[in-house]
Amino acid sequence: MRLILLDDEPLALRSLGAQLGKIDEIEIVGSFINPVEALAQAESLKPDAVFVDIDMPQLSGLEFADRLLAMDDSITVVFVTAYDDYAIKAFELNALDYLLKPVHPSRLALTVSRLQKQMVSGTVSSGLHAKPLSFKTAIQTCPCLVVEDKGGEPLSWRTVKAKELFAYMVHKRGQPVRKETLLELLWPDVDEKKGYAQMYTAIYQLRKSFKKSDLGIDLVNSGDGYLLKEDSVTIDAFEWEKELRALQELDADTEERHASVFSSYPGDYLLEHDYDWAEGERQRLRNLRYRHGLALCRYWSETNRGKEAADAYEKLLTEFPYAEEIYEALIVLYDREGYGSLAMRQYEALEIMLHSEFGEAPSEAARKLYEQLRDKQQ
Numbered sequence: 001m002r003l004i005l006l007d008d009e010p011l012a013l014r015s016l017g018a019q020l021g022k023i024d025e026i027e028i029v030g031s032f033i034n035p036v037e038a039l040a041q042a043e044s045l046k047p048d049a050v051f052v053d054i055d056m057p058q059l060s061g062l063e064f065a066d067r068l069l070a071m072d073d074s075i076t077v078v079f080v081t082a083y084d085d086y087a088i089k090a091f092e093l094n095a096l097d098y099l100l101k102p103v104h105p106s107r108l109a110l111t112v113s114r115l116q117k118q119m120v121s122g123t124v125s126s127g128l129h130a131k132p133l134s135f136k137t138a139i140q141t142c143p144c145l146v147v148e149d150k151g152g153e154p155l156s157w158r159t160v161k162a163k164e165l166f167a168y169m170v171h172k173r174g175q176p177v178r179k180e181t182l183l184e185l186l187w188p189d190v191d192e193k194k195g196y197a198q199m200y201t202a203i204y205q206l207r208k209s210f211k212k213s214d215l216g217i218d219l220v221n222s223g224d225g226y227l228l229k230e231d232s233v234t235i236d237a238f239e240w241e242k243e244l245r246a247l248q249e250l251d252a253d254t255e256e257r258h259a260s261v262f263s264s265y266p267g268d269y270l271l272e273h274d275y276d277w278a279e280g281e282r283q284r285l286r287n288l289r290y291r292h293g294l295a296l297c298r299y300w301s302e303t304n305r306g307k308e309a310a311d312a313y314e315k316l317l318t319e320f321p322y323a324e325e326i327y328e329a330l331i332v333l334y335d336r337e338g339y340g341s342l343a344m345r346q347y348e349a350l351e352i353m354l355h356s357e358f359g360e361a362p363s364e365a366a367r368k369l370y371e372q373l374r375d376k377q378q
Contacts, residue, residue: 001119004030004045006038006064007053007080012101016051016080019105023112035059039067042075049076049096049115076118078111137215139170139235142266144273149213158209161186162202164275169219169228170235171270171278176222185277236266237285244292250299258296262312265289268319290320297329306337322357324350328366335373344373 003020005028007013013031020026029045032038035056042050050068054061065077079098096118097111140146145167147155157163165186169177179199187195203219203226210217218229243261248254269285270278293316300309313330320326327350334343347362347370354360362370 001025001115002027002029002046002048004028004032004038004042004047004050005052006032006035006050006056006061008033008035008056008058009053012053012080016103016108019103019108020051020112023109025116026112035061035064039064039071042068042071047075048119049078051078051080051099054079054081076115078115137217137230137233139233140266141167141170141235141237141270143268143271145170145270147215147217149215155209155213155215158205159202161198162205164273165199165202166206166219167270167273167275168277169226171281173228173230173235173238176225176227178223178225181225237269240264240266241285241288244288250295252303255299258292258299259308262293262296286319290316290323294326301329301333306333309333310337322353324354324363324366327353328363328369331366331369331373335369340373340376344370344377347373 003026005013005017005020007016010033013033017028017031020028029047030038030041032041035052035058038050050065052061052064056064061079061081065079068075069077076096078096080101080103081098082101096114099107099111138148140148145163147166149155157166165182168182168185179196182199183192183195187198190198206219210219216230216232219226220229221227240261243264247258247261250258269282271282293312297309297312297316300306300312310330310333313326313333317323317326317330327346330346331343331350334340334346347366350362350366354362361367
């Protein structure tokens with residue numbers, strides 16, 4: 001196991017290194033008193049884990065860990081500190097453990113044992129460019145919440161409240177959520193004492209279910225609240241947005257990738273659940289979907305890819321049935337491609353939609369286009 005040690009106190013650094021050096025299968029690949037230097041060399045040293053002091057003047061251990069995990073979140077962090085007040089914050093950063101100074105050999109051995117067990121089980125990757133785990137827990141949020149176990153079977157929920165609590169923790173992924181927030185959100189009309197009891201019961205049931213299924217998911221204590229801790233987990237809505245934001249400018253070279261992201265849209269976020277708190281995120285993701293889809297349709301239309309454009313427009317129309325500009329774009333496209341009757345039917349569908357939903361008529365430009373289409377048909 002390859003380790004980096006970081007502590008601005010040289011004596012403490014040497015002491016920790018000496019203790020670790022007595023343990024089999026441990027290789028200390030770097031010892032640093034300067035966190036900036038440690039960050040600079042981390043990629044070339046490829047550590048499996050780092051032992052880092054929290055209280056350092058130039059860059060705190062928490063900040064160091066945050067930057068290191070941003071480079072590669074497969075590296076395991078163990079904090080060393082003289083103050084146990086830092087423990088909660090340490091675990092918010094998904095630290096494996098924290099050690100109080102002076103570090104006792106038996107306590108250090110326990111931490112190393114945990115590291116070695118994780119290495120054997122595959123939950124700690126080796127090096128900055130290690131391969132991902134073969135299994136990833138899948139959390140589906142679109143259009144409803146489903147968590148699949150390793151056999152592909154959906155996880156069952158003991159209560160409706162437990163399911164919504166977990167959905168909200170997924171929604172706030174990476175952020176600690178205060179107990180008071182959960183109480184106000186899920187048990188607003190329940191007596192406070194009874195509400196807390198129900199919340200603790202729901203948390204217990206979720207933890208028990210996750211542990212039994214061995215999914216790499218847990219709800220850990222974080223100050224006066226909870227934090228969703230997940231190892232090797234994919235969440236459909238977040239994965240789709242990540243792919244979307246990674247796209248390069250749309251052109252002939254990137255068109256295929258854009259089309260793939262368009263076709264992989266998982267559906268509307270938590271659509272089948274009556275969660276008021278999810279509405280804002282649902283609309284935000286829908287807006288991303290709409291803008292990207294419209295840009296792709298227009299690109300295909302402008303590059304004389306009529307069939308691809310029409311198919312994509314029709315797909316968008318099923319998702320955004322009140323988007324007048326999609327109707328109008330299809331009218332123009334069908335007319336240009338020589339499908340006058342389809343263009344006229346599209347106008348008629350637009351007319352019916354606007355009248356029934358908004359009590360309005362199509363725009364003057366759309367009406368003139370329809371008149372031109374009608375004249376062509378006569």
